[in-house]
Amino acid sequence: MQLPTLRQLQFLCALADERSFSRAADVCNVTQPTLSSAIKEIETLLGVQLVEREARGASLTAAGEEAVERARVIISSAADLVTAAQQAGAPLSGPFHLGAIPTLAPYLLPRTLASLRDDHPELKLYLREDQTDRLLDGLRKRQLDAALIALPWPTPGIETEVLGEDEFLFIGPKDHKLSKAEHLRPEDLASEDLLLLEDGHCLRDHAVSICALNPSRAGSDIGATSLATLVQMVAGGLGISLVPRIASEAGVAAGADVTIRPFETPIIGRQIGIAWRAGSAREVDARLIGDVVKRVLAGCQGETAPR
Known part of the structure; x- marks a missing residue:
């Protein structure tokens, strides 16, 4: 089973926060085409539309809202893993x-x-x-x-x-x-x-x-x-x-x-x-x-x- 990457999930969460492909791309420090392509890749992978493209921005579908909620949990857990590994044996550093x-x-x-x-x-x-x-x-x-x-x-x-x-x-x-x-x-x-x-x-x-x-x-x-x-x-x-x-x-x-x-x-x-x-x-x-x-x-x- 092919899974979304953490980077793709970060792009999706940024889009959910900004409601704009251009602003989300700026937040993620990538070009707008790069972010847009990553969102399309996730949608293809999951087989469902996550984002509605609009003239003045973007909004999430019901499936997109659910995906973003779970993506935030995954990103948070991954960050905890990194922190725990870095802090092991070295508290308060x-x-x-x-x-x-x-x-x-x-x-x-x-x-x-x-x-x-x-x-x-x-x-x-x-x-x-x-x-x-x-x-x-x-x-x-x-x-x-x-x-x-x-x-x-x-x-x-x-x-x-x-x-x-x-x-x-x-x-x-x-x-x-x-x-x-x-x-x-x-x-x-x-x-x-x-x-x-x-x-x-x-x-x-x-x-x-x-x-x-x-x-x-x-x-x-x-x-x-x-x-x-x-x-x-x-x-x-x-x-x-x-x-x-x-x-x-x-x-x-x-x-x-x-x-x-x-x-x-x-x-x-x-x-x-x-x-x-x-x-x-x-x-x-x-x-x-x-x-x-x-x-x-x-x-x-x-x-x-x-x-």
């Missing part, structure tokens, strides 16, 4: 694409990367900061090898390992009544103007969930794009908020006229975890990076948040 959410990357990665550089000089890290859903999509598409995210979060097709816990702290203007209150409980925030990050940031969802807030009330119509912006909004008297301890200890509020304090009963707002694609050949490397993050987090727990 070569290129590794690591993602991290914006509320972790600036505060956790500097200490993590320093340790990785010292212990694994052969590792070449490529970093990407993005929101959780896009990082998980990057894992599924093999654009990332692992990602540091906040849990809980739905992760179909993705495996995760919890690395530590991150406490939520109160942050408010220094003259705010809750900044001076003798006792501080989560329910005290229910009647206040709570500022949060924009939609799409997992920290927003975690904060709303933990404090049992009404999302329609939280943050009014204002959403911050980053924790640093959120701190400045609080300092400007626009409201109060929550800040992860790991960000507080890394100095996210340095120089701002705010008060940061823990709640009377500590709020574990989120778990910090590492995620990788199920079945990935880089699982061992992901877990090893997770071990480094665990050590960094353990060191953070001995520090005290600014008041």
